[in-house]
Amino acid sequence: MGFLAKLAFKNLFRHKLRTFVSIVAIAFSVMIVVFARGYIVGLIDNLTVEHIQYDSGHIKLITHEYRDQERLLPLNYPVDGLGGRGLEEMVAALKDIEGVEMVIPRLKFGAMVSTGDELVTISGWGVDPEQETAFTDIERYLVEGRMPQPGRLEVMMGTALLEKINRRVGEKVTIVFNTAFNSLQGVTFTIVGRTESGIKLLNEVVFYLPLDQAQRLLEMDGEVTEVLLVTPDKKLVPQVLPRVQALLAEHGEDGRYLALGYKDTSDLIFFMEIAKLIYNQIYVFLVLLACIVVVNTMLMIVKERTREIGMMSALGLESKDIMRLFLTEGAIMGVTGSLLGAVSGSLINGYFARTGFDFTAATSGFSSEIVFNAVIYPLSSPGNTIFAFFLGVVIVTIACVIPARRAARLEPTEAMRA
Amino acid sequence: MALLEMRGLTKIYDQGKIEVPALRGIDLTVEQGEFTTIFGPSGSGKTTLLNLIGCLDRPTAGTIIFDGQELAGLEKKALAMIRRRHVGFVFQSYNLIPVLTAYENVEFAVRLVNEYEKKEIRDRVLRILEAVGLAGLEKRKPNELSGGQKQRVAIARALVKEPKLILADEPSANLDSKTSEEVLQVMLKMNQELGTTFIFSTHDPRVMEYARRLIEIRDGQVAKDQRRG
Numbered sequence: 300m301g302f303l304a305k306l307a308f309k310n311l312f313r314h315k316l317r318t319f320v321s322i323v324a325i326a327f328s329v330m331i332v333v334f335a336r337g338y339i340v341g342l343i344d345n346l347t348v349e350h351i352q353y354d355s356g357h358i359k360l361i362t363h364e365y366r367d368q369e370r371l372l373p374l375n376y377p378v379d380g381l382g383g384r385g386l387e388e389m390v391a392a393l394k395d396i397e398g399v400e401m402v403i404p405r406l407k408f409g410a411m412v413s414t415g416d417e418l419v420t421i422s423g424w425g426v427d428p429e430q431e432t433a434f435t436d437i438e439r440y441l442v443e444g445r446m447p448q449p450g451r452l453e454v455m456m457g458t459a460l461l462e463k464i465n466r467r468v469g470e471k472v473t474i475v476f477n478t479a480f481n482s483l484q485g486v487t488f489t490i491v492g493r494t495e496s497g498i499k500l501l502n503e504v505v506f507y508l509p510l511d512q513a514q515r516l517l518e519m520d521g522e523v524t525e526v527l528l529v530t531p532d533k534k535l536v537p538q539v540l541p542r543v544q545a546l547l548a549e550h551g552e553d554g555r556y557l558a559l560g561y562k563d564t565s566d567l568i569f570f571m572e573i574a575k576l577i578y579n580q581i582y583v584f585l586v587l588l589a590c591i592v593v594v595n596t597m598l599m600i601v602k603e604r605t606r607e608i609g610m611m612s613a614l615g616l617e618s619k620d621i622m623r624l625f626l627t628e629g630a631i632m633g634v635t636g637s638l639l640g641a642v643s644g645s646l647i648n649g650y651f652a653r654t655g656f657d658f659t660a661a662t663s664g665f666s667s668e669i670v671f672n673a674v675i676y677p678l679s680s681p682g683n684t685i686f687a688f689f690l691g692v693v694i695v696t697i698a699c700v701i702p703a704r705r706a707a708r709l710e711p712t713e714a715m716r717a
Numbered sequence: 718m719a720l721l722e723m724r725g726l727t728k729i730y731d732q733g734k735i736e737v738p739a740l741r742g743i744d745l746t747v748e749q750g751e752f753t754t755i756f757g758p759s760g761s762g763k764t765t766l767l768n769l770i771g772c773l774d775r776p777t778a779g780t781i782i783f784d785g786q787e788l789a790g791l792e793k794k795a796l797a798m799i800r801r802r803h804v805g806f807v808f809q810s811y812n813l814i815p816v817l818t819a820y821e822n823v824e825f826a827v828r829l830v831n832e833y834e835k836k837e838i839r840d841r842v843l844r845i846l847e848a849v850g851l852a853g854l855e856k857r858k859p860n861e862l863s864g865g866q867k868q869r870v871a872i873a874r875a876l877v878k879e880p881k882l883i884l885a886d887e888p889s890a891n892l893d894s895k896t897s898e899e900v901l902q903v904m905l906k907m908n909q910e911l912g913t914t915f916i917f918s919t920h921d922p923r924v925m926e927y928a929r930r931l932i933e934i935r936d937g938q939v940a941k942d943q944r945r946g
Contacts, residue, residue, distance in 0.1 A: 303830045601906040610812035613773060614874075615801020615829050617794060711773045715808070 303620060305626035310600075318632065321596045325636025326643065329691040332582045333644025333684055334677065339578050341652070341678035349498060349563070349672055350433040355564040356403060356527025357536050358543055360393075362484035363557050365524060366581045372409045372422065374479040377522035381550040386521045388677070392546060398539035401529035406513045407706045408524070410476035410506075414464050421460065422504050423476065423488035425513020425523075426573060437494065440501065444468040444492035449509040453490030457502035468493050474506070486516055497659060497674035528558075536560045542556055548711050586691055589636075597629055597702035608706050609714025622700075622707035629699025630692065637691030645684040652679040720881060721747040721770060727763050733768050739765040741937040742779065749881070750912045752905065756919055756929035762937040763885060763918040770916065771804050771884045772796040784881055803830050805875025805913075807885035807904075810868040813859040819870045827877045834845065838926035844872045849903050853929075865896030868919035869903060876907055885917045887922055901927050 311318045328642035351357060352463060361369070366375040380389040387403065393402045406425035411418045416577045428446040438446070466472050475488045488508065494501060514520050530539050530662065538561050547553040562568055601608070616624075655674040662673045726743040731735050739762045747753060755763050768774040769781060772788060773796075781788045783799065791799075805826070813822045817940065824840045827833060846855055849869040859867055868888060875883050885904070889897035905927055908915050917924055925931060933941035 302825065306814070306817065313816055315752045403828075606810075606812060607814060610808065612797070612804070613771065613800060613806045614826050615797050615804075714767045715773075715812075 301622050304627050307624055308631060310624075310628055317596055317599075321593045321632050322639065324592040325586075325633060325691055325695055326584050326640035328711040329637045329640025329687050330531040330644035330647070331640075332585055332687040332690060333641055334647050335578070335585075336582060336687065337644070337648040337652070337665070337677040337679060337683050338656075338675070339575060340680075340683065342675050343568070343575055345672050345676060347568055348573060349559050351533065351566050351706060353498065353500065355559065356434075357530045357533055357561055357565055358526065358528040358540055359559045359561070360526040361557055361559070362555055363522070365470045366557055366559075371656065372407050372524070374408055374477070374519060374524065377479075377519060377524060378404070378526050378556065379522045380644075381552050385521065390526070393526065393543070396528075396539065396542045396546060397537050398530050398542065399528050400531050401434055403427070403434055403527040403529065404510065404523040405525050405527065406510060406517065406519065408476055408517060410465050410474050410548060410602055411472050412472060416556050418475075419460075419463055419687060421474070421505075421506055423513060424502075424505055424507050425510040425517075426507055427509075427510050431507070434527075437501075437507070438495075440494040440496040440498075441492055442495045443685040444490075447491055447507055447509050447512075449511050451509065452486065452488045452512060453491040454488040454509065454555055455494060455507040458493055458495045459502040459503065460504065460506065461490070461493055466490055476517070478516070479522075482517055484516060490568050491493070493569060497657070497672040499662070499671070499673065527705045534559065536562075577699040582690060582696065584685070586694040587692075587698070590695055593629060593632060593695055594698050594701055596703070597625065600628070601706045605709060605714050606704075608709050609711045609716075612709070612711035612714065618707040621709075622703045625703035626696060626699050627707070628662075629703065630696045631700075633695030635694045636695070637688045640691060644687060645679060648677045648679040648683070651677045680703060680708070718749050719746045719782075720749045720751075720784055721745070722782040723779065724768075724781075726761075726766070726776050726781060727778040728769060728774070729777045729913065730751050739937055740769070740776070742935045743934075743937075743939055745801055745932065745939060745942070747914060747916065750914055751928040751930055752908045752915050752928055753932060754917045754919055755932045755934055756925060757934035757940070760768065760936045763934050765937075766934065767829045767884050767893060767916065770882070770914045772799045773808060777880045787806070790898065801839055802878065805883040806872050807879040807883060808873050809866070809887035809890045811859070811864075811871045811891075813867055813874075818856050818858055819851060819862065819866075819873075822870055823857070823873045823877050826878050830878045840875075841877055847868075848907070849876075850871045850899075860875070863896070864892050865899060868892060868896075872903055872907070873902065874910070876913065880893050881915065882914045883914065885915065885919075887919055888917065889919065889921045894923065897918050897923055 349529055360378060362378065365373060380386050381392060389400045393399055395544040408423045410421050410423045412421055428448065432446060445454050461467065464472065468490050470490055471487050472490055473485055477483045496502060516595065528543065530536060543558040545556060547556050611621060655676040657659060657674050659673040721743045723743050724738055728740040729738045743766065755766060757763050769776055776789055784803065817825065823846060824838060826837050826880060827841055847854060849870050849872050854866060865917055889900060892900060901924060904915055907913055929945050931943045932939060
């Protein structure tokens, strides 16, 4: 009955201000849903991406002992190959596993640097610059100079660390560290690059150096502290992980090595995933809150139009048609409000997805062990906008069942006496 | 041929602990094409009788046969279908839909019947609006019409689907005497031209003057039933 839809549409213009207020209430709540969901999903995504890039890969391969003492960055529990056949062969075998796109060895170690007045504790990451650039966003954070090159005594540091040790790009820095054989070494490097990111760990603690130099200086030829495996998508981890574990078992190395999915190495991601589910329920309540305004408006409308409902019933309109008429009115408000809210929320998200929210000052007290970017970029995605739009439409329409049923249940004789 | 036959029609309203009898065994027959007025004091049962005849309510006891069909046992949906197709209503306060134009208000009733093509609907609506003297006012909304014009729209709305019966509850109550006269003339004309049966409920002596049959209701019973020339 198209004319009922036409009538429902026209009815919205009877009290323009009232309709406007209802639509604004829906739009506002849907806008907040789009924004809040974009913010939370963006936060979790950023957190996950950074954890994967700078800590765990999609799958992290380390020794059991290293896992127990990881915070101390020990050098005496290295990853050095399968069945004594060397790291290169191990990397090749891992690359052959279906679903493994990249294999990234890293050699992490503790070090110190003197400012003249004090010793600053830092962390060295021996990396293959080419692979690191391909896998992480480190090149995006490079604000001056370049990545260190293999075969050279070069380092790259975060801006805050350079300020702390009072050095600039192009200058030399002497870094002190223990080798795998526990002998103290002091080596002078040229600073070739400076990074700037919201990640405290990269900004204040880590210096990058070429993997071959790290292995040579630490006396760890053919050894690394961890091997990260990268899959084409993080969703593939549950399928790839058992294949990696099978490879370790095949070589009798499952007792020594540990293959961990990215979620196994961060409690924070686990809790954030739960928070995401909880927030999804909060969004429903948020829209329900706006529905109070709509339901209240609709109940007023039913009361005002009681005689009219009686008249329509007398003309032969069935209860279900009357219910449909009021539900259509609610649905039109729901669609209009949700559309406005989804579009405006999406525009706000689009803006903040570019500029981000800078929480550097607020998170300055956080431990650098948490790989966390203090600049949070909300996720601006069509999926999020569509989710919020349909959430608004469905909940508002369902809420309108209450007044619509009241209208439909009116007896024509009583309605006409009202 | 009888359009309506009522036998022992009783309606008792259950108001908690008290039962209020509104109709006490009405026996009436209304022929096709009659122009009938039901009158009586307030609370006598006129509106209740009209509601039962109009399939808006169901009797507590008795039978009511509309165009050969017994109404008492019918479901709400079946009653709605009879109202939709065969009964037209004209109300004291017009009860037009304010957001619709005169044309759309009339169209609303014929659209419900769902039996006509778009062009036929348009032709019917325009024809009936012209017949009630509203040609040229089709696009006006109720708030742009006078009381008499509104009641003409209501009459057009009741007539457009060519029902067998039109029930008019105090149709002249809100109209001045001149307008009331005009509206009654329109209804009489439709009765004569289309053979539609009209039943009025009224206090208005002017309406009674037009009626071919006068039925007086008192205390829920037929006190007088008088036919004129």
